[in-house]
Amino acid sequence: MRTALTLLLCFMTTFAWTQRGTVMVTETKSKNRIAFFAENRTFRDYDVLFEVKGTNFRQSAAKPRWIRVPAASRVHLKTIVLLRDKRPIYTKTLKTNDSLSKRALKKEFEVLDIPPPKIRPRKQITIYTSRGCDACDSIVNQLNSQNFIFRSVSLDENPKVKEQLGQFLSRSTQEMDALSSPIISLGGKLYSRITTFDRMMEEMEKD
Secondary structure, eight states: OOHHHHHHHHHOOOOOOOOOOOEEEEEEEESSSEEEEEEEEEEESSEEEEEEEEESEEESSSOOOEEEEEETTEEEEEEEEETOOOOEEEEEEEEEEEOOOSSSBBBOOEEEEOOOOOOOOOSOOEEOOOOOOHHHHHHHHHHHHHBOOOEEEETTTOOHHHHHHHHHHOOOHHHHHHSOOEEEEEEEEEOOOOHHHHHHHHHHHHH
């Protein structure tokens, strides 16, 4: 039984990671122009060097300069003017550098609405919740508000998990039905008497 539950907990505490954003080039097209923008979807400032090469359009003859693109922002790079009745053919090149230069051109920028990065806790967190458990709601809400990566499992919606947890903790069906605090897994170790976020974080820091 212990082995089966361990496998279950390992499965339930598998986290899906999202790929971090990058600096990318976007285009805005009008009747006879194409404007290019750098979108920095990271939380770090970058300098970028952008070039467009091709035919059937005009652009400034000035030498390309490094341009500062602050974290979570959108910056205009350049605009090309299309030749009348001609289809533009072009290639784009973008170089990025996180070693910021004092000589980089600093332009006006638009702030992007990007969610803050998720925080990976020291130990994997799985919270098993039940209806009517105020402590469950409080801890889950604080984990969400502080952007922690964690797993929340409703025991009301997963009766088999509920039954296995009850057997592992030597609790009756009636006791499992009347839970007033969450059952929390921290790195695979179960806790059934944690009622506050601060108490959970104290246990998190223990070796």
